[in-house]
Amino acid sequence: MSLFFETKFFEKRKFEEKTIKKYFAGAGRDFKIARENGHPEVVFKFSYDCLIKLGITLIVSQGYRIKSRIGHHIKILEKFSQILNNKDIEIMGEAMRKKRNFDLYEGGAIISEKEAKEYLNFVKEILAESEKFLKNQNSLF
Numbered sequence: 614m615s616l617f618f619e620t621k622f623f624e625k626r627k628f629e630e631k632t633i634k635k636y637f638a639g640a641g642r643d644f645k646i647a648r649e650n651g652h653p654e655v656v657f658k659f660s661y662d663c664l665i666k667l668g669i670t671l672i673v674s675q676g677y678r679i680k681s682r683i684g685h686h687i688k689i690l691e692k693f694s695q696i697l698n699n700k701d702i703e704i705m706g707e708a709m710r711k712k713r714n715f716d717l718y719e720g721g722a723i724i725s726e727k728e729a730k731e732y733l734n735f736v737k738e739i740l741a742e743s744e745k746f747l748k749n750q751n752s753l754f
Contacts, residue, residue: 616675616695622688623677633674637747640666644740653729654716660732661709664702667736667743668693674747686710697742705735 618625640663647659668689672679675696679685690710694703709732716722 616692618672618675618677618692619688622680622682622685623672623692624680625676626678627676628673628678633670633747636666636670636673637744640670640740640743644736647733647736653724653726656729656733657709657712657724660729660736661713663736664693664706664709664739665689667739668702668706671696671743671746674750697739697746699739699742701735702739705732 643659643663643666647656647663650656650659665686669679672689672692679689687707687710690703690706693706694700712722712724716724
């Protein structure tokens with residue numbers, strides 16, 4: 614797989630396997646919080662955080678670090694989608710990002726229980742897909 618990583622958003626860097634596992638474990642912790650909490654806003658927040666952390670994990674597994682810049686969550690979702698060859702990551706991730714930004718910067722968004730459950734189920738699928746991808750890479754997991 615040949616991916617292009619823009620130097621404005623990504624920096625080439627070698628990561629040790631234990632570092633990649635640490636990133637993945639962080640995403641797993643966020644998923645656990647989302648799964649075990651009944652409050653829709655908490656489920657949503659930690660589902661989104663898990664998705665972003667999974668994206669960072671897979672980017673790191675490709676030998677790149679994301680730079681903190683305006684728009685870097687968009688780039689994480691875009692690259693994550695490319696790595697797994699799954700457009701749903703970019704589509705659903707962008708919807709989640711916009712909802713998060715509306716909540717954060719525009720005075721709040723209401724997350725229904727149904728929505729929270731849909732986001733959580735989506736992230737659960739992507740978590741499994743990401744783990745499978747990492748296990749199929751040489752020397753990872």
